[in-house]
């Protein structure tokens with residue numbers, strides 16, 4: 001009998017409940033209100049313009065291999081666009097990636113050895129923490145409150161762990177899944193701790209450009225410019241379209257070649273035609289208007305979801321109230337708190353509504369009394385129907 005030739009690291013490839021929900025939902029035949037995936041609303045994707053761009057922009061060179069760091073035309077447009085935002089950067093810092101996930105993969109690949117300690121938020125975007133695990137990280141979960149990661153708690157947690165972290169994985173704006181935003185004071189404190197520990201901050205911010213209320217908070221790159229311990233991961237997935245699979249990394253120039261080498265070991269270059277589509281979309285000047293439209297729409301959708309929750313589930317749940325992004329975090333209260341949201345998922349699916357159960361968003365499966373709702377992909381009318389169905393599911397589960 002042969003034992004399996006799988007690598008030891010295969011045990012660490014834990015997969016993604018979030019991604020699996022896409023296949024699961026695709027297999028359902030009945031009508032489902034989809035609060036599960038964190039995807040932009042279909043109707044916000046500029047499909048017609050992409051079609052027009054695709055009919056004009058491609059050349060004979062659009063379908064061959066591209067430079068690993070990214071198509072020059074996209075780098076130029078991206079840098080030009082970012083110069084108009086609070087996160088201007090320069091070419092020596094930027095590498096185009098296949099979405100944010102590849103940026104995370106590169107970051108953990110570069111900084112994490114097997115057995116290294118990595119701080120992750122609790123709850124967190126578990127596709128990110130799973131990537132850390134795939135490189136053998138030991139995860140240290142750190143609690144959050146309404147101002148994001150409780151940075152003040154980190155020194156004691158690290159002392160109890162008996163060793164310092166190599167990386168701190170944080171989603172500072174409108175966090176996936178909680179919707180909370182890390183306060184400025186905590187951002188500053190986190191940078192100090194990172195320096196004390198010589199740990200890299202993996203600054204994963206897909207939603208920062210989608211603030212629809214409240215005051216902007218400076219990003220890590222603004223708080224500590226040119227800091228080699230800040231590795232920023234960005235993506236067009238939430239602000240344009242996730243199927244394009246185009247994102248970027250903004251990191252210290254001293255590691256850019258390493259970023260490029262990591263990417264060369266993965267996929268040579270990011271999808272060339274899609275880079276040209278994004279570049280031309282920016283070149284035509286549509287991105288600002290597009291973002292302004294998204295902010296208005298997502299704000300209205302968040303308000304509608306909170307309103308529906310208030311009317312149907314008032315007193316039975318507590319929710320966060322994000323100033324941007326895609327997600328609400330809902331915690332069951334009172335008698336309902338005894339309901340397992342993992343068990344509720346099945347009942348809810350039968351009722352025709354989908355969400356992500358809390359344990360799927362925790363590195364150690366916590367939060368069985370909580371769930372994530374994406375308000376961004378559903379119109380207010382459908383959201384009302386979805387919350388009615390969720391209420392019915394909760395009544396049945398009691």
Ligand SMILES: Cc1ncc(COP(=O)(O)O)c(C=O)c1O
Pocket residue numbers: 038098099100101102125128171176204205206235236237238242245246247
């Ligand atoms: C916090 C966070 N990071 C990274 C990603 C991955 O982005 P992409 O789809 O561009 O790979 C997501 C997508 O849900 C996300 O929410």
